[in-house]
Amino acid sequence: MAAVTMVQAINMALARAMAEDPQVVVLGEDVGRDGGVFRATEGLLDRFGADRVFDTPLAEAAIAGVAVGLAAQGFRPVAEIQFSGFIYPALDQMISHAARMRNRTRGRLTCPMVLRAPNGGGIRAAELHSESPEALFAHVPGLRVALPSSPERAYRLLLAAIRDPDPVVFLEPTRLYRAGSEDVADDGKAAPLDRAFVLRPGEDLTLVAWGGVVPMALAAAERLAEEGISAEVVDMAWLKPLDTATLIESVARTGRCVIAQEAARSGGVGAEIAARLAERVLDRLAAPIERVAAYDAVLPYPRLEAHCLPSETRLLAAARRAMGRA
């Protein structure tokens, strides 16, 4: 077992899935010889050949649409969009077709595809390379949306996504691609579908996060512990469908919830989480639910980006407010 980065873990999961299922194919811009601009598909062309790994023309609607056609024919395409900032032409295919194919043919044709894309900020990249559009997909019945937050969870969630018989949008936090490494056993074990991870147990407060801000939530929990506050950290991992049971169980117990969301605040997945908690455990809340999110501003270029995105400082302030220690 070797220590791997998240991008290596993704590569490992792709290779594993391709080795165990000949229907799994990989397509996207520069995914072949170049191995993807982040190297997520490195070595796959050499190992599995040109019948399993295809470089596509620069055409996002077609990348998703070709995947729909392949999937309807029984393949399990894993399509890469180079950055989630360029995923929007593929939205039409995902919403109008991938998400609906099973329903509109009553199961005759289905769409077991994965649309992968690097997601989120914190990498000082050019315009439209740092957005977090996950809520656009999480709104759509028929889709699944997953975001990993560590190498191991990336490996297991991606295997779950590829094996799932329905379309999954898999958004990989770019800032975590090489942020650290950990031992990941290449054992082919998938994470459970639609289930959140409780990464750190706690009693006073629940910190809910997903994707790129999960390490921030874990760091905040560490700081809070020094202040005598026991914070539970829940990594949602799947934003569609949402693991309401884990959320409810945690917040009913702690009575306080702070949601950390890298995407813009309004209409984000955090709003849905807050709504579900309000519906189910309002009477157990000792403090208002807090949301720490990007401001509802156009995401600034790198020089101001950090001022817009959630920070550990803002997260800690929200947690202290919830604890009545502001």
Next chain:
Amino acid sequence: MAQSTDALIGLYRAMCLTRAFDAKAIALQRTGRLGTFASSLGQEAVSVGVAAAMRPEDVLLPSFRDHGAMLWRGVDMAESLLYWGGDERGSDFAGPRQDFPVSVPVGTHAPHAAGVALAFKLRREPRVAVCLFGDGATSKGDVAEALNIAGVWRLPAVFVVCNNRWAISTPVERQTAAETLARKADAAGMPGERIDGNDVELVVETAARALARARDGQGPSLIEALTYRMGDHTTADDARRYRDDAEVSRQWAQDPIARTRRRLVDLGAWGKAQEEGMLAEHAAAIERAVERYAATPAQPPVTLFDYTYANLPAELAEQRAAFRPEDA
């Protein structure tokens, strides 16, 4: 390559059935027994002709106006009525199980054809994906992307533009400055051909050539079949708001059905007796289909939850459990 007389009779009958089915569907809509319906009046030769050139194992990706092709491929008229009547089960047809359901977002199925064709190519199967769309669809990026990718990868696909001159109220001249829609093939590096889409024999022959080419590993083609939308865009449209009746009347001279009948009569292969027999046969078959359609038991309302995912996720299972049909 002219069709054999028997084959031509088959095409003629299929076009007539399509037209009779179409008229029935409109009548059902007018009397509240069907939802909005898109008539294929006047363009039957394109839809039927293209399907007739296909093999059963090929895959059709139709537009919403391709009843002719779908019926030829074995979709039951009752299934088609079920679809237009607002029931998802209409696309779970028993016949061509791998054919796609109609595409409602215009042109968005063109990339699927590339994907299906890629599947055939990867499995080294001698099969072809056949995609039908309208003149309006050729303005869409999806279509351009699909043609381009099919060209680069030399996919076994045939793209057919049914140029019926109109996209709702927009005439094809306002759709493109290109001289022909067939020329869009040039940019994708595939052969493109404009043909008279009201000549069913020519449609079959041209499509057959393109299919053979694709099957033989020589890549995709684009066919522009010129025809005319004789009816309203759909039952929800009134074409008199934007086009002259005189133009429509002139187009009747090109009616593909009348043309084919004349040809059969000239060949001595068709007469009054056959015509009357066929019409009665079609009327009876359509009546039976309408009866099957009307007698189809309704879907239990709760099934609205059941095909969103392969397995009900917890949150949806919860909504399903709380669902009460009487609340609607």
